[in-house]
Amino acid sequence: MIDERARAIARQLTIRYIVWSSIILAASGLLGVVLRWSQSVPQARVGDNFWYAMMTAHGLGAFVGWGAFAVMGLAWWVLAGIGFPVRGFGLAMARLTWWLMVFGVLGVIITTIFMGFAASWVFLYPLPFYGSGNWGDWATGLFSFSVLLAGLAIVTWCFGILHTVMNREALQSVSGSIVKRLGLSFGWGFLMPRTFAAKKPVPYPVIPLAVIGLDMIIATLPLAGLLVWQIFQSMGIVGSANDLLAKNILWWFGHPVVYLLLFPAVAVYYWLIPRYAGRDLVAGHVIAVAWTVAVIANVFVWAHHLYLDYPSGTAQAQINTAMQPITFALVLPSALSLYSLGFTIYRSRFRWTPASTALFFGLVGWLLAGLSGIVNATIALDVAVHNTLWIVGHFHHMAMLNIGLLIFGAIYALLPELSGKALYSERMAWIHVWITFVVGMIFFGLWLVQGLDGAPRRWSVLPSNYDTLTRISLPFVFILAAAQALFFWNVMQTLRGKGGVATFDERGIPEPSKVKQESSVHNIEAAVMIVALVLAFTFAVGGYLVGREAGSDGGNTPTTTAETGGDGTAAITGDAEAGAEVFASSSCGNCHTLEAAGATGNLGPSFDEKQPSVALVIDRVTNGLNGMPAYPQLDEQQIADVAAYVQESTQK
Amino acid sequence: MLLVSHTAVIITVAYSIAVILGSAISFAIFRSTSRPLEEDRSGIWSRREATWLVIMILTLFALLLGTIFYVPYGETAGPRGQVVRVVGVQYAWAVDAPQPIVTGRPVAFLARSRDVAHGFGVYNPSGTLIFQAQVVADHEQKIVHTFTDPGTYTVHCLEFCGAGHHLMSTTFEVKAP
Numbered sequence A: 001m002i003d004e005r006a007r008a009i010a011r012q013l014t015i016r017y018i019v020w021s022s023i024i025l026a027a028s029g030l031l032g033v034v035l036r037w038s039q040s041v042p043q044a045r046v047g048d049n050f051w052y053a054m055m056t057a058h059g060l061g062a063f064v065g066w067g068a069f070a071v072m073g074l075a076w077w078v079l080a081g082i083g084f085p086v087r088g089f090g091l092a093m094a095r096l097t098w099w100l101m102v103f104g105v106l107g108v109i110i111t112t113i114f115m116g117f118a119a120s121w122v123f124l125y126p127l128p129f130y131g132s133g134n135w136g137d138w139a140t141g142l143f144s145f146s147v148l149l150a151g152l153a154i155v156t157w158c159f160g161i162l163h164t165v166m167n168r169e170a171l172q173s174v175s176g177s178i179v180k181r182l183g184l185s186f187g188w189g190f191l192m193p194r195t196f197a198a199k200k201p202v203p204y205p206v207i208p209l210a211v212i213g214l215d216m217i218i219a220t221l222p223l224a225g226l227l228v229w230q231i232f233q234s235m236g237i238v239g240s241a242n243d244l245l246a247k248n249i250l251w252w253f254g255h256p257v258v259y260l261l262l263f264p265a266v267a268v269y270y271w272l273i274p275r276y277a278g279r280d281l282v283a284g285h286v287i288a289v290a291w292t293v294a295v296i297a298n299v300f301v302w303a304h305h306l307y308l309d310y311p312s313g314t315a316q317a318q319i320n321t322a323m324q325p326i327t328f329a330l331v332l333p334s335a336l337s338l339y340s341l342g343f344t345i346y347r348s349r350f351r352w353t354p355a356s357t358a359l360f361f362g363l364v365g366w367l368l369a370g371l372s373g374i375v376n377a378t379i380a381l382d383v384a385v386h387n388t389l390w391i392v393g394h395f396h397h398m399a400m401l402n403i404g405l406l407i408f409g410a411i412y413a414l415l416p417e418l419s420g421k422a423l424y425s426e427r428m429a430w431i432h433v434w435i436t437f438v439v440g441m442i443f444f445g446l447w448l449v450q451g452l453d454g455a456p457r458r459w460s461v462l463p464s465n466y467d468t469l470t471r472i473s474l475p476f477v478f479i480l481a482a483a484q485a486l487f488f489w490n491v492m493q494t495l496r497g498k499g500g501v502a503t504f505d506e507r508g509i510p511e512p513s514k515v516k517q518e519s520s521v522h523n524i525e526a527a528v529m530i531v532a533l534v535l536a537f538t539f540a541v542g543g544y545l546v547g548r549e550a551g552s553d554g555g556n557t558p559t560t561t562a563e564t565g566g567d568g569t570a571a572i573t574g575d576a577e578a579g580a581e582v583f584a585s586s587s588c589g590n591c592h593t594l595e596a597a598g599a600t601g602n603l604g605p606s607f608d609e610k611q612p613s614v615a616l617v618i619d620r621v622t623n624g625l626n627g628m629p630a631y632p633q634l635d636e637q638q639i640a641d642v643a644a645y646v647q648e649s650t651q652k
Numbered sequence B: 001m002l003l004v005s006h007t008a009v010i011i012t013v014a015y016s017i018a019v020i021l022g023s024a025i026s027f028a029i030f031r032s033t034s035r036p037l038e039e040d041r042s043g044i045w046s047r048r049e050a051t052w053l054v055i056m057i058l059t060l061f062a063l064l065l066g067t068i069f070y071v072p073y074g075e076t077a078g079p080r081g082q083v084v085r086v087v088g089v090q091y092a093w094a095v096d097a098p099q100p101i102v103t104g105r106p107v108a109f110l111a112r113s114r115d116v117a118h119g120f121g122v123y124n125p126s127g128t129l130i131f132q133a134q135v136v137a138d139h140e141q142k143i144v145h146t147f148t149d150p151g152t153y154t155v156h157c158l159e160f161c162g163a164g165h166h167l168m169s170t171t172f173e174v175k176a177p
Helices: A002-039 A048-081 A090-114 A137-165 A176-184 A208-236 A245-255 A256-277 A286-297 A318-328 A332-345 A354-377 A377-387 A389-419 A426-452 A464-495 A519-554 A575-586 A612-623 A638-652 B006-032 B043-069
Strands: B084-091 B093-094 B106-113 B118-123 B131-136 B142-148 B151-159 B169-177
Touching: A002 A048, A002 A090, A002 A389, A002 A464, A002 A519, A048 A090, A048 A208, A048 A256, A048 A389, A048 A575, A090 A137, A137 A208, A176 A208, A176 B084, A208 A245, A208 A256, A208 A286, A245 A256, A256 A332, A256 A354, A286 A318, A286 A332, A286 B043, A318 A332, A318 A354, A318 A377, A318 B043, A332 A354, A332 B006, A332 B043, A354 A377, A354 A389, A354 B006, A377 A426, A377 B006, A377 B043, A377 B131, A389 A426, A389 A464, A426 A464, A426 A519, A426 B006, A464 A519, A575 A638, A612 A638, A638 B084, B084 B118, B093 B151, B093 B169, B106 B118, B106 B131, B118 B142, B131 B142
Parallel strands: B084 B106
Antiparallel strands: B084 B093, B106 B142, B118 B131, B118 B151, B151 B169
């Protein structure tokens, strides 16, 4: 085992990662609540671009800033616990990772919430450069730089992990060769004991960490290239990139990054489940086979995110078809891990605490997310659910009910040994774990149902036929959010030492706090916490809405310009100035030429040539004709405005 | 009453069965800890993991064989086909059919984007998503579909394309021949 100094280093690292990722969870979780609230309640609806900006921040924040960051931090303590100290180059990388990640996430929040960058977390090229006036190229450049920092954080973490798991002494490797040590950390000692000789078998948690440590370097470097390109393009140094290539590069990273959450989480399961079960992990040598498959398959499945891209004259259809079996192969490490962890618990003297229950629920969440993932991985089935809310349900099962519950479970299990302080309230932890699992199942399950019904994903306002289920889900969102308040309060009180000094049983499982407190005190505290947070939050959103209404009223100045048509009955007059905004926001210039607006579209007639009358514009925008669609999303006033603008601009 | 496509029904049934089975197994594992074993059977369970691997490979292989022939790739509308040109821009669709689209004959939708990536998702008159494909700038995406029912079909954008993404919808008519 490793010495106390090495343990102290790992302990400090893990606490720093966990505290900051939890703060990011609080911020991005609240954004998630506002997103669903805005979809459900028309009176609470936020501006469209702001909604998408929040969606961008919520996605990157919760997935990378919380999920990935937290399990990346837990990895250091797991490694220390199985005899792999982080030191030297590895330690420098681990510390650098923390700084890069914190600044990266901060940059994402600033560029989205405050600068209006809203191209979603996948920032599908070339959307970052088509902001429709909502954000400029410099916001794109700054956002790309922020994501680049987070990407570099992933790469430095991988170097730190590989340096740590290839420790010859800890591996008890017979050979000093780098290749043999890497092979040992992949579990190849189980398969080829002569080539990869060691005095004892490698601890199982090392394997998934080594696999993801190698894969995320391979996965992230091309994305870093794309981000650098975007930064240069935003500065006008380079021109446009190829769209389809950029999309492939994005998903080359975008798939493995999911496993940046899962694989370290598996390492935590491999380490903690046996502790609570009181027996070693039930695992055959075959588990090393599955992880070897994962090393290769993980970086060759990106195109399953492009199943519905098959443009003529490209090889995309062939690439996609080849990736269905490879994606299926990636099911194997999960299937074998669930088998191993299931049999480790089966008929054991399992100790059920809030921590171990959260871990167990996490395994159930893993199973559910895996099953819906197999649907997505099957091209013929994906056609029905691609980019619907089914996908949103799938990855929330994965991120919150597998990785999230694992993080909560690991924090409840490890905080006492990390801080030396007993968990403040076991009861609060029980309530938090159960509500998160049960309510999360219902809330995310409703997304699956809406998705099967064809509800589109990433719509700030859903078509009205999906309103019923959206509104039903809202109370569950609030309960889920309120339950997380218990988690934050419990962790804060624990770190303040309110639970007294930590004690452990013979398996190393923390015992409940010995500080005698009336249990009703905890209940009252919990209730007050939840009520206070819900109230504060309600008032904040209410205040925002009132302010928004007042702001828009104040901005209205009555104007009169062009008359709408010559039939004498039209009552609405158009405002050319407001019309210019409608012209830009509806992207009329994509198809039509209008010199005054700098528009050069050539799909439809040129306004400069045709000089259409106000009445004609109103008719076409209202009713459409042939290729020109109707714009039911514009109200009469806006249509009159844009007609007035077109007339004014062309008759000068 | 949900109106969903055949594929969505297949997914619903298969996923429900899998979830019920998975929940039952999870519950059984949970209950089993109340009667712990005295002897150690880890060795047998470890060896049986190879059997589980074989079962999983066979299951996934069956799923692969059962579905891979239903990919939407490489379809053609044939000589009787109708050609419809589709253009997506932020935030509107232009569906340009030279002749009225009729039921019973394959339609080849040739879709292009003039700016960013869009998703061409077509919903039937009762609001069921019947097919979709991605439309990337600078490439022509061909989607072949044969309509069975006349009526007004709705197009929604199914790839996030900016602040007006949810407004990017249109309709087209399908008539009986």
